Amino acid sequence: MLNYAATPPLAAMAETDSRQLIAAELRSLIARIEISMRLIDAAMEPEDDSAIVSANLGSTEIVVLDDVTPRYATASAALNACRAELARALQKLSESGNSA
Template identity: 40%
Template sequence: MLNAAGDGGAPASHDPNDARHAVVSDLAGLIEHVQSSLRRIEEMIARNTSAGGPESSTGVIVLDDVSPRYMKAAAAVQACEVNLGIALRSLLGSGADDPYAASLPTLAVVGA
């Protein structure tokens, strides 16, 4: 598919399994990237909500307008992970008979 755009990549295979494996591989890579992004967002949320600094010892409460944005971003990234997982599982079917499925990332959120 990329070769059709003239990117100089390998010639496209006409084997449907190769094409499916390429799409599955791309989806798996996206899922891993999304999971990495989610971990980073969760680390930033933890850093922002962790106790510390002089404000906590003096009883002063600082309203943090950044954490809600991180929470919204985390929810959006989780939704992406769910949808990518659904797409991946639909391409794989049951996955039990596909040895290629064993090498794919574990989905943390997808249960449906």
């Protein structure tokens, strides 16, 4: 967990500086979310496609129970929604900076 005890309060900074700091933090969060989404995508990919194909050719009685993919898909959707909202917040912040 990060320790923000030594972080100077935003109220003591110039408005432009605090806006830039907030924008940088939003961009950082967006990048971290994108990394998490790539990790989830990689975890959902089958490790060996050839094993699945050969198993499917040999029998029609194969049933694959996958209880992890729905949870990964749900987590990915939640991260996608977070990323969209953070991007929206970043856009609103940049719009408020242009009007000043």
